[in-house]
Amino acid sequence: MSEPVVVVGGWASPFVTRVCIALRLKGVEYEFLQEAVGRKSELLLRSNPVYRKMPVLLHGGRPVCESLVIVQYVDEAFSAAGKPILPADPYRRAVHRFWAEYADAKLHSPLRTLRGMVGGDKADAAEQVSAALRQLEEAFLECSGGKRYFGGDDVGFLDIVVGSYIGWFGAAERIAxxxxxxxxxxxxLAAWAVRFCAHDAVGDLVPDAARLVEFGEVLRAALAANASSRP
Ligand SMILES: N[C@@H](CCC(=O)N[C@@H](CS)C(=O)NCC(=O)O)C(=O)O
Structure with a gap:
């Protein structure tokens, strides 16, 4: 019997979204343990004591942390299932990893500013996201080789990583x-985003922008309540 696969996280997190898409691409059944808004479960803290962040993947009870590490783990641990997520060629793998790290380094923080989760100048944050997306459009040309996805003919590592932000792009646009x-x-990139969301393995896993806007309000209220209850 195969070992159970569990994802600990929240539906709104782009880092969690990408893990779920990777598992679905591989056709791996998993249980999703939803974290309560603004709180961290004992299981999350015990499984990721270093960063105390979601997502955590538990495979046969053993934790794997950090979303980029998890997606690569899923590709390797379930190599016999589904199509490969990372390119086979070592150089192409390195290029895709480079752009995945670039996307996280350049998008996450300004998107939080645009969504009002942290302070900062929103026009400046929008310009930072826009500059990163222009760079990623160049990366799309380089990685896709003129095909439909960063991964070529099908969704791959970089599609999953950049695609997990699509709901957040929409939410940030509405809020800011x-x-x-x-x-x-x-x-x-705009045309790619439409294709990515229509892919069978993606569909409902990319959160709806309007739902993310509502979620942001609930999260802000929960964090403010936590802060005011602290001694
Ligand atoms: N680099 C991490 C980032 C994970 C992350 O920032 N997760 C957020 C949710 S979107 C979190 O758990 N935040 C709680 C906190 O920062 O305390 C990854 O790729 O997994």
Whole structure:
């Protein structure tokens, strides 16, 4: 019998989204343990004592932490299932990993500013996201080789990583009233995002922007309540 696979996290997190997409691409059954808003479960803290962040993947009870590490683990641990997530060629793997780290380094923080989760200048944050997306549009040209996805003919590692932010792009646009994934500035990436969301393995796993806007309000209220209850 195969060992159970469990994802500990929250549906709204892009880092959690990418793990679920990777598992679905591989056709791996998993249990999803939803964290309560604004709190961290004992299981999460015990499984990721270093960073205390979601997601955590438990495979046969053994924790794997950090979303990029988890997606690569899923590709390797379930190599016999589904299509490979990372390219086979070592050089292409390195290029895809480079851009995945670039996406996380450049998108996450300004998107939090745009969504009002942290302070900061929203126009400046929108410009940072836009500059990163322009760079990722170049990466798309390089990695896709003129095909439909960063991974070529099918969704791969970089599609999953960048694609996990698509719901957040929409939420940030609504909250800040500023364009984020803009068809005029990054037309290829905008068209790719539509294709990515329509993929069988993705569908409902990319959270809806309106739902993310509501979630942001609930999270902010929960964090404020936690802060005011601290001595
Ligand atoms: N680099 C981490 C980032 C994970 C992360 O920031 N998770 C957020 C949810 S979106 C979290 O757990 N935040 C709680 C906290 O920062 O205390 C990864 O890729 O897994």
């Amino acid at each position: 009233g500023l364009p984020v994934l803009d068809e005029a500035r990054t037309p290829r």
